[in-house]
Amino acid sequence: MAESSIEPGMAGDRTGLGVVAGLLSLLAAPVAHAHPAHAKPVNYPFVVGFERFHSGLDDEDYLAEGGFLLLNELNCVACHAPPEALAEQLAGFVATDLAGVASRLAPLEIELLVRNPRFVKRDTVMPSLFAGPDRDLEEVAALRAWLGTLVAEVPDHPVGDIERGRALYHRIGCVACHAPEAGYRPPGVPENAEIEMAGLASVPMNLADLYDLAALTEFLLKPNEHRPSGRMPDFDLDVAEASDLAAYLKAGPDLVLPPNLSEALAAAAPTPDAALVEKGRELFLGKRCHACHAMPGGEDGTLAGPSSKPLAELDPGTAGGCFSERPVGGAVPFYGLDLVQRRALAAALRRLGGREPLDPAREIDWRMKQLNCHACHERDGVGGPETAREVYFGFRDGAALALGRDGHLPPALDGSGATLTPERLAQVLFGNAAEGSGRPHLLVPMPKFRRAVVEPFEKLLPAVDRASFGRPIRPQ
Ligand code: HEC
Ligand code: HEC
Ligand code: HEC
Ligand code: HEC
Structure with a gap:
C-alpha cells in the first residue's frame, strides 16, 4: 500500500493528530468505488488526452508529445515557467474556483482534500502539498478554518429524481467522457443491441459523492464558472435536469470513515477563531495554492506567477522534486506520477529547447x-x-x-x-x-x-x- 508511506503516524504528538494520521494510513481510497457510474480509479493523476492517445505507445516522440500535454494538464507550468516561445502553448489552467467551497464540502472533507487530495479522489490532478514528512497539521487546520468561511449562497434547488437522472446521464453525452454504469441499459436502446463494457478510461468525477446536493446541482448548471479550466463543459441543463442528474450522481454511499477516525478528526479540530482563519488566509498565499487557484474574493490577476525553476532548467533525469515517488515535503508538491507519466514528462523536458510553436x-x-x-x-x-x-x-x-x-x-x-x-x-x-x-x-x-x-x-x-x-x- 503506497499510501502508508504518505501518511506516517506521528508518534507522541499532543494534539491527537498522530492518531488521525495513523488511521488515515489504513484507508485505501475510501470513496473511490462508491457510485456505480464511477470509473475504476487509477493510482496516478488522470489526464484523459494522455491516457487515450499517448500512454500506450512506446515511440519516444509520441510519448514526448503526451509529456507536453501533461506539463499543461497537470499545471506544472503554474510553478515552472515555460520558455517564452511556448508560453501560449503551455498556458496551463486556472483550477476550481474556491469561492463557495464551504457550501459544497463539509469541513472534514475540506480537511482531507487539503491534507492529501488523493485520499478523497485517488486519481485527482491536484497535487498534495501536505503529504511530506515535514507536513504541519496545524497549517492544515488553519487552511481548513479559512476555507470553511468561504460560503456562497446556493439556491434551494428541488430534490431531483434518481431514475430520471440515471436515464439522462446515459443519453445526453455525459458518458462520452465519464463512465457508464455497468449493467445499465439506456432507454431506447433496441432489445437486440448488446451493451459492451467501455474499454477506454473514463474521466473521474467522484467529488460528486461529497458535494452537497444543492451545490452539486448548482455546479452542473454552471460548470464553467466553478471550473475556470473549462475542461468540464456546460450542457445548458434546466434546473429539473440538473437536479435529476445531481440526485443520481449522489445516490452512492457517502464518504464513510471508520468511527474512530471521525472522532479523532473531530477531537483534533481546533475551534476556528479569527486568528486561525487569518493564518489560513495567509497560508493560502504562503503555500502558493494561488499558483493554481485564484485567491477567492481577490481581484483578477491574483494568481501567483511561476516561482520555481523554469521548465528549461529542470533536470529531466532526476528522480527528485516533483518526479519523486515519495512526498518530498517543503514547497514541493506530490503528484504520485506513474512510470509512464514520468518517462513522458522527462522526454518532453528533453525536447523543450527544440520545440517550435505549433502550426x-x-x-x-x-x-x-x-x-x-x-x-x-x-x-x-x-x-x-x-x-x-x-x-x-x-x-x-x-x-x-x-x-x-x-x-x-x-x-x-x-x-x-x-x-x-x-x-x-x-x-x-x-x-x-x-x-x-x-x-x-x-x-x-x-x-x-x-x-x-x-x-x-x-x-x-x-x-x-x-x-x-x-x-x-x-x-x-
Ligand atoms: C505548486 C508549485 C509546483 C508545481 C505545480 C510543480 N512543481 Fe515541480 N517543483 C516545485 C518546487 C518548489 C520544487 C523544488 C525546487 C525549486 O524550488 O525549483 C520543484 C522541483 C521540481 C523538479 C526537480 C528540480 C530539479 O531539476 O532537480 C522537477 C523535475 C519538477 N519540479 C518537475 C515538475 C513537474 C513535471 C510538474 C508537473 C507534473 C511540477 N514540477 C509541478 C514546485 C512545483
Ligand atoms: C458531448 C459531445 C461533444 C463534445 C465533447 C464536443 N462536441 Fe462539438 N458537436 C457535438 C454535437 C452533437 C454537434 C452537432 C451539433 C448540431 O449540428 O446540432 C457538434 C458540432 C460541432 C461542430 C460543427 C460540425 C459540423 O460540421 O456541423 C464543431 C466545429 C464542433 N462541434 C467543435 C467542437 C470542439 C472544438 C469541441 C471541443 C472543444 C467539441 N466540439 C466538443 C458534440 C460534442
Ligand atoms: C468533454 C468531456 C466531459 C463531458 C462530456 C462531461 N464532463 Fe463532467 N467533467 C469533465 C472533466 C474533465 C472534469 C474534471 C474537471 C476538473 O478537473 O476540474 C469533470 C468533472 C465533473 C464533475 C465534478 C466532480 C469531480 O470529481 O471533479 C461532475 C459532477 C461531472 N463532471 C458531471 C458531468 C455530467 C453530469 C455530465 C453530463 C451532463 C458531464 N459531466 C459531461 C469532462 C466532461
Ligand atoms: C498544481 C495546481 C494546484 C495547486 C498548487 C493546488 N490545487 Fe487545489 N485543486 C487543483 C485542481 C486541478 C483541483 C480540482 C481537482 C479535481 O476535481 O479532481 C483542485 C481542487 C481543490 C479543492 C476542492 C474544491 C472543490 O470545491 O471541488 C480544494 C479545497 C483545494 N483544491 C484546495 C487547495 C489548497 C488549500 C491548496 C494549497 C495548499 C491547493 N488547493 C493547491 C489544483 C491545485
Missing part, C-alpha cells in the same frame, strides 16, 4: 486532446466516440435509426472549417449549435465550453481546412 493543424489536434473534443468528434482519423459508448448517444425518434451512425453520433470534424460559414462556426462554438441545426434528431448537444478555451478554433479550423480545399490533412 495550425497540430494546434487543433493539441487543443482537441486537451479539451477532449475527441470524446465526441473524430478528425483526420483520430478520436471519435468509442464503439462501446455509441449506445449512450441518444436520438430523439425512431426515424433517426434510418440515418445509421449519423442518426445519433456527433459529426466528424473533417473539413468543418471549410464547410461551415464563419457565422455558423461561431454559433456552434459559442453556444447555439442546436439553433438552426440540421441535426434535430441528436439528443447529445454540442456542449458549451468556456469561451476562452474554444475561441482559438474559430480561426484555426478555417485556416487549416480552407487551405486543404476540404481535404483533411493529417497532423504530424
Whole structure:
C-alpha cells in the first residue's frame, strides 16, 4: 500500500493528530468505488488526452508529445515557467474556483482534500502539498478554518429524481467522457443491441459523492464558472435536469470513515477563531495554492506567477522534486506520477529547447486532446466516440435509426472549417449549435465550453481546412 508511506503516524504528538494520521494510513481510497457510474480509479493523476492517445505507445516522440500535454494538464507550468516561445502553448489552467467551497464540502472533507487530495479522489490532478514528512497539521487546520468561511449562497434547488437522472446521464453525452454504469441499459436502446463494457478510461468525477446536493446541482448548471479550466463543459441543463442528474450522481454511499477516525478528526479540530482563519488566509498565499487557484474574493490577476525553476532548467533525469515517488515535503508538491507519466514528462523536458510553436493543424489536434473534443468528434482519423459508448448517444425518434451512425453520433470534424460559414462556426462554438441545426434528431448537444478555451478554433479550423480545399490533412 503506497499510501502508508504518505501518511506516517506521528508518534507522541499532543494534539491527537498522530492518531488521525495513523488511521488515515489504513484507508485505501475510501470513496473511490462508491457510485456505480464511477470509473475504476487509477493510482496516478488522470489526464484523459494522455491516457487515450499517448500512454500506450512506446515511440519516444509520441510519448514526448503526451509529456507536453501533461506539463499543461497537470499545471506544472503554474510553478515552472515555460520558455517564452511556448508560453501560449503551455498556458496551463486556472483550477476550481474556491469561492463557495464551504457550501459544497463539509469541513472534514475540506480537511482531507487539503491534507492529501488523493485520499478523497485517488486519481485527482491536484497535487498534495501536505503529504511530506515535514507536513504541519496545524497549517492544515488553519487552511481548513479559512476555507470553511468561504460560503456562497446556493439556491434551494428541488430534490431531483434518481431514475430520471440515471436515464439522462446515459443519453445526453455525459458518458462520452465519464463512465457508464455497468449493467445499465439506456432507454431506447433496441432489445437486440448488446451493451459492451467501455474499454477506454473514463474521466473521474467522484467529488460528486461529497458535494452537497444543492451545490452539486448548482455546479452542473454552471460548470464553467466553478471550473475556470473549462475542461468540464456546460450542457445548458434546466434546473429539473440538473437536479435529476445531481440526485443520481449522489445516490452512492457517502464518504464513510471508520468511527474512530471521525472522532479523532473531530477531537483534533481546533475551534476556528479569527486568528486561525487569518493564518489560513495567509497560508493560502504562503503555500502558493494561488499558483493554481485564484485567491477567492481577490481581484483578477491574483494568481501567483511561476516561482520555481523554469521548465528549461529542470533536470529531466532526476528522480527528485516533483518526479519523486515519495512526498518530498517543503514547497514541493506530490503528484504520485506513474512510470509512464514520468518517462513522458522527462522526454518532453528533453525536447523543450527544440520545440517550435505549433502550426495550425497540430494546434487543433493539441487543443482537441486537451479539451477532449475527441470524446465526441473524430478528425483526420483520430478520436471519435468509442464503439462501446455509441449506445449512450441518444436520438430523439425512431426515424433517426434510418440515418445509421449519423442518426445519433456527433459529426466528424473533417473539413468543418471549410464547410461551415464563419457565422455558423461561431454559433456552434459559442453556444447555439442546436439553433438552426440540421441535426434535430441528436439528443447529445454540442456542449458549451468556456469561451476562452474554444475561441482559438474559430480561426484555426478555417485556416487549416480552407487551405486543404476540404481535404483533411493529417497532423504530424
Ligand atoms: C505548486 C508549485 C509546483 C508545481 C505545480 C510543480 N512543481 Fe515541480 N517543483 C516545485 C518546487 C518548489 C520544487 C523544488 C525546487 C525549486 O524550488 O525549483 C520543484 C522541483 C521540481 C523538479 C526537480 C528540480 C530539479 O531539476 O532537480 C522537477 C523535475 C519538477 N519540479 C518537475 C515538475 C513537474 C513535471 C510538474 C508537473 C507534473 C511540477 N514540477 C509541478 C514546485 C512545483
Ligand atoms: C468533454 C468531456 C466531459 C463531458 C462530456 C462531461 N464532463 Fe463532467 N467533467 C469533465 C472533466 C474533465 C472534469 C474534471 C474537471 C476538473 O478537473 O476540474 C469533470 C468533472 C465533473 C464533475 C465534478 C466532480 C469531480 O470529481 O471533479 C461532475 C459532477 C461531472 N463532471 C458531471 C458531468 C455530467 C453530469 C455530465 C453530463 C451532463 C458531464 N459531466 C459531461 C469532462 C466532461
Ligand atoms: C498544481 C495546481 C494546484 C495547486 C498548487 C493546488 N490545487 Fe487545489 N485543486 C487543483 C485542481 C486541478 C483541483 C480540482 C481537482 C479535481 O476535481 O479532481 C483542485 C481542487 C481543490 C479543492 C476542492 C474544491 C472543490 O470545491 O471541488 C480544494 C479545497 C483545494 N483544491 C484546495 C487547495 C489548497 C488549500 C491548496 C494549497 C495548499 C491547493 N488547493 C493547491 C489544483 C491545485
Ligand atoms: C458531448 C459531445 C461533444 C463534445 C465533447 C464536443 N462536441 Fe462539438 N458537436 C457535438 C454535437 C452533437 C454537434 C452537432 C451539433 C448540431 O449540428 O446540432 C457538434 C458540432 C460541432 C461542430 C460543427 C460540425 C459540423 O460540421 O456541423 C464543431 C466545429 C464542433 N462541434 C467543435 C467542437 C470542439 C472544438 C469541441 C471541443 C472543444 C467539441 N466540439 C466538443 C458534440 C460534442
